[in-house]
Amino acid sequence: MKMYIVSIAVGLLVGLIYGFLNVRSPAPPVIALLGLLGMLLGEQLPPLLRQLWQPEAPKVSWIEDHVKPHCFGQLPTAQKTDENRSI
Numbered sequence: 082m083k084m085y086i087v088s089i090a091v092g093l094l095v096g097l098i099y100g101f102l103n104v105r106s107p108a109p110p111v112i113a114l115l116g117l118l119g120m121l122l123g124e125q126l127p128p129l130l131r132q133l134w135q136p137e138a139p140k141v142s143w144i145e146d147h148v149k150p151h152c153f154g155q156l157p158t159a160q161k162t163d164e165n166r167s168i
Contacts, residue, residue, distance in 0.1 A: 099106050 096106065
């Protein structure tokens with residue numbers, strides 16, 4: 082949440098600077114931003130509806146829900162040998 086507040090504050094600061102210097106903002110028009118908001122909401126809607134219509138069994142663990150497989154598959158792990166162990 083903190084990064085959103087900082088982002089808005091910095092955006093307001095830059096907007097004020099642009100306003101004092103009479104510089105036109107390079108930001109996209111409001112209609113484009115509304116379109117992006119619609120895309121974001123539309124992307125979130127199918128999973129929400131799927132969850133409402135077909136509720137899953139509750140997750141047993143946080144890991145099952147949030148930890149995904151690595152994009153390169155199973156990563157190699159270090160093998161413990163007698164040489165690696167401290168005396």
